[in-house]
Amino acid sequence: MTTPLLQITNLRAGLAGPPPVEILKGISLTIHPGEVHAIMGPNGSGKSTLSKVAAGHPDYTVTGGDVVFMGESLLGMEPDARARKGLFLGFQYPVEIPGVSNAEFLRIAGNARRRERGEEELDPFDFQELLDQHMKNLDMDARFKERGVNEGFSGGEKKRNEILQMAVLDPALAILDETDSGLDVDALKIVSKGINALRRPDNAVLLITHYQRLLDYVQPDFVHILMNGKILKSGDKSLALEVETRGYDWLVA
Amino acid sequence: MENKENETTATETLTETYGASEYKYGFTTPVEMEAFTRGLSEDTIRALSEKKEEPPFLLDFRLKAYRKWLTMKEPEWAHVNYPPIDYQNIAYFVKPKQKPQLAGLDEVDPEILKTFERLGIPLDEQKKLANVAVDAVFDSVSVATTHKKKLLEHGVIFCSISEAVREYPELIEEYLGSVVPIGDNFYAALNSAVFTDGSFVFIPPGTRCPMELSTYFRINTEESGQFERTLIVCSEDSYVSYLEGCTAPKFDTNQLHAAVVELVTLDNAEIKYSTVQNWYSGDPETGKGGIYNFVTKRGLCKGRNSKISWTQVETGSSITWKYPSCVLQGDGSIGEFYSVALVNGHMQADTGTKMIHLGRDTKSRIISKGISADHGSNAYRGLVRIGKNAAGARNFSQCDSMLVGAQSSAHTFPYLEAANDEAVIEHEASTSKISEDQLFYLESRGISREESVSMILNGFCREVFQQLPMEFAVEAQKLLTLKLENSVG
Ligand SMILES: Nc1ncnc2c1ncn2[C@@H]1O[C@H](COP(=O)(O)OP(=O)(O)OP(=O)(O)O)[C@@H](O)[C@H]1O
Ligand SMILES: [Mg+2]
Numbered sequence: 001m002t003t004p005l006l007q008i009t010n011l012r013a014g015l016a017g018p019p020p021v022e023i024l025k026g027i028s029l030t031i032h033p034g035e036v037h038a039i040m041g042p043n044g045s046g047k048s049t050l051s052k053v054a055a056g057h058p059d060y061t062v063t064g065g066d067v068v069f070m071g072e073s074l075l076g077m078e079p080d081a082r083a084r085k086g087l088f089l090g091f092q093y094p095v096e097i098p099g100v101s102n103a104e105f106l107r108i109a110g111n112a113r114r115r116e117r118g119e120e121e122l123d124p125f126d127f128q129e130l131l132d133q134h135m136k137n138l139d140m141d142a143r144f145k146e147r148g149v150n151e152g153f154s155g156g157e158k159k160r161n162e163i164l165q166m167a168v169l170d171p172a173l174a175i176l177d178e179t180d181s182g183l184d185v186d187a188l189k190i191v192s193k194g195i196n197a198l199r200r201p202d203n204a205v206l207l208i209t210h211y212q213r214l215l216d217y218v219q220p221d222f223v224h225i226l227m228n229g230k231i232l233k234s235g236d237k238s239l240a241l242e243v244e245t246r247g248y249d250w251l252v253a
Numbered sequence: 254m255e256n257k258e259n260e261t262t263a264t265e266t267l268t269e270t271y272g273a274s275e276y277k278y279g280f281t282t283p284v285e286m287e288a289f290t291r292g293l294s295e296d297t298i299r300a301l302s303e304k305k306e307e308p309p310f311l312l313d314f315r316l317k318a319y320r321k322w323l324t325m326k327e328p329e330w331a332h333v334n335y336p337p338i339d340y341q342n343i344a345y346f347v348k349p350k351q352k353p354q355l356a357g358l359d360e361v362d363p364e365i366l367k368t369f370e371r372l373g374i375p376l377d378e379q380k381k382l383a384n385v386a387v388d389a390v391f392d393s394v395s396v397a398t399t400h401k402k403k404l405l406e407h408g409v410i411f412c413s414i415s416e417a418v419r420e421y422p423e424l425i426e427e428y429l430g431s432v433v434p435i436g437d438n439f440y441a442a443l444n445s446a447v448f449t450d451g452s453f454v455f456i457p458p459g460t461r462c463p464m465e466l467s468t469y470f471r472i473n474t475e476e477s478g479q480f481e482r483t484l485i486v487c488s489e490d491s492y493v494s495y496l497e498g499c500t501a502p503k504f505d506t507n508q509l510h511a512a513v514v515e516l517v518t519l520d521n522a523e524i525k526y527s528t529v530q531n532w533y534s535g536d537p538e539t540g541k542g543g544i545y546n547f548v549t550k551r552g553l554c555k556g557r558n559s560k561i562s563w564t565q566v567e568t569g570s571s572i573t574w575k576y577p578s579c580v581l582q583g584d585g586s587i588g589e590f591y592s593v594a595l596v597n598g599h600m601q602a603d604t605g606t607k608m609i610h611l612g613r614d615t616k617s618r619i620i621s622k623g624i625s626a627d628h629g630s631n632a633y634r635g636l637v638r639i640g641k642n643a644a645g646a647r648n649f650s651q652c653d654s655m656l657v658g659a660q661s662s663a664h665t666f667p668y669l670e671a672a673n674d675e676a677v678i679e680h681e682a683s684t685s686k687i688s689e690d691q692l693f694y695l696e697s698r699g700i701s702r703e704e705s706v707s708m709i710l711n712g713f714c715r716e717v718f719q720q721l722p723m724e725f726a727v728e729a730q731k732l733l734t735l736k737l738e739n740s741v742g
Contacts, residue, residue, distance in 0.1 A: 080700055109695075109700055
């Protein structure tokens with residue numbers, strides 16, 4: 001077996017409070033290079049919390065367990081360092097950063113990652129070329145370059161912009177939190193194509209979704225069901241189909 | 254021909270200028286100075302005028318202003334607090350000891366040339382900025398102006414105001430005090446009485462000034478006041494872009510800077526006036542020392558369809574009191590005000606603008622961005638006045654405040670006086686904080702926390718920075734970042 005890209009063991013995390021609230025109640029999950037995992041689960045079960053804890057959001061405190069990424073514990077690492085190391089989080093609700101040009105933001109972020117990998121930074125001209133190519137693949141209009149980051153973007157446009165960022169950053173592991181929610185049928189196809197195009201034997205994707213449909217386009221190797229802060233069941237793609245028809249109740253019964 | 258290889262671009266040198274978060278211009282230059290004894294009286298003014306060999310009309314102007322000033326009271330309504338200033342304890346005229354008229358740069362004290370070089374404003378022929386003409390003012394006196402000859406070939410006059418008084422007295426007599434009358438306000442009256450130097454610009458009809466013009470003010474002496482006077486006249490169908498920059502050494506005492514700037518545009522003329530102000534703002538912990546920046550800036554759009562645009566990035570001074578204004582007299586004239594005011598440490602700023610619509614179809618636009626950090630207090634005060642003949646006048650104002658940290662404050666005071674009900678006036682205002690989610694979003698893309706904060710703040714100020722000449726926009730962004738480095742955890 002190869003060494004895992006991500007290894008979460010018995011992770012407990014939540015809000016420091018007061019009062020303290022435990023949201024993740026002992027989660028274990030292992031992702032190897034080349035794999036696609038999917039996490040499904042009811043609203044409020046802790047999916048976004050898991051993704052944000054992995055990325056280092058300051059709202060959450062880890063009370064137990066570990067998150068090891070490419071052989072190194074992420075706990076105690078700043079969010080920006082995690083990102084430069086190759087962890088990417090596609091947000092369920094991307095925020096707007098008014099006045100900051102999307103292209104400039106992408107270039108600064110992309111170059112921070114390149115520096116970390118010992119690659120040469122791209123000047124604005126070379127970066128434009130790269131960006132134009134990625135935007136073409138995602139069928140994004142050029143005007144999204146000069147607009148503020150997510151500023152006034154529609155829900156679907158924001159999601160597409162997340163995948164554009166993923167493309168620029170070329171992460172080792174991408175956690176995509178409900179990237180499919182809010183996309184129209186055509187956009188879902190384009191975005192899925194974009195995700196698939198970025199897949200390589202040395203990277204991996206963790207999809208968080210409510211819908212089986214995305215998994216038709218981006219085929220998962222493993223499907224996990226997260227409920228009430230715990231992974232209740234793991235299986236292959238058929239588990240997603242089962243959830244689609246039966247819901248979640250049968251799992252707790 | 255100038256030696257291109259040795260010319261330094263504005264960007265390079267200005268990067269130097271703003272290259273550290275500690276206030277790096279806090280040094281003094283050891284040159285022998287000639288100072289009047291402190292204190293103010295008609296005799297001091299007569300002596301000053303005589304020393305400068307001024308024509309009688311100017312002495313008259315000064316004395317009138319002084320007499321007016323004696324009857325005036327210091328304004329107390331600004332949203333700032335400071336102990337009373339003792340106007341008898343200020344040296345009103347401080348200049349480096351040198352010949353009264355300099356034939357060339359080689360006669361300027363090399364220590365002073367070095368000072369400006371250290372500030373990122375090299376003045377000598379070899380290294381001077383290629384695309385910007387600079388007038389360098391040291392304490393009370395203009396010490397050098399670059400690119401003067403080249404400008405004159407285009408008919409553009411750019412020199413110290415003292416020189417203009419000697420060489421072009423008729424222009425000075427016509428325009429000095431025509432926009433800011435001597436009795437306009439307490440500080441303007443004081444300035445009119447004792448102003449020592451500053452810059453003069455005259456653009457002839459139909460001329461687009463071939464390069465950026467700029468004045469760099471440096472206060473060096475501890476007990477001095479700087480009372481400079483700037484006058485810019487743009488004739489019919491002409492254009493100029495002018496930039497002003499400022500620094501001062503670190504002293505425990507406060508220095509007074511009471512400048513007056515007057516702008517005049519005739520038919521179809523345009524003046525773009527930008528300021529990047531980074532005076533020493535006092536000790537960030539105790540608030541001790543720093544510059545009192547009490548400035549009167551006003552532009553008169555005298556001609557039809559003329560335009561005056563103020564852009565200011567205010568990041569220094571312990572107290573700033575300043576309202577660059579436009580009097581829109583010519584029909585169809587346009588006034589603009591773009592401002593970023595940053596206060597941190599114990600700084601106080603009370604700034605804003607006045608747009609006085611007199612002519613028909615006049616337009617004004619106000620974009621004000623205030624950033625308050627630490628214990629800083631930031632007040633925006635804006636007046637929009639529509640005269641009774643200003644049919645079709647329009648104003649748009651947008652005032653946004655950003656608070657960094659819990660102890661800072663922001664206040665907005667819009668004043669509106671409309672005597673013509675056909676006018677259209679729009680006002681928008683907002684107060685916000687940098688959200689943890691915005692920071693996390695940027696950090697999660699590999700951008701450090703400090704850089705994320707500066708990106709968000711620069712984004713907040715974008716509309717204003719876009720107005721600055723390119724090189725200076727980049728520098729203004731850096732300056733903002735550096736000033737805030739210690740304010741954001
Ligand atoms: N910062 C926070 N403050 C308060 N409560 C929080 C916070 N973050 C998460 N929670 C709570 O923790 C629980 C898990 O939230 P989370 O966003 O992880 O759910 P989710 O599985 O992503 O749900 P959805 O499918 O609706 O996106 C919810 O009850 C939520 O209200
Ligand atoms: Mg969620």
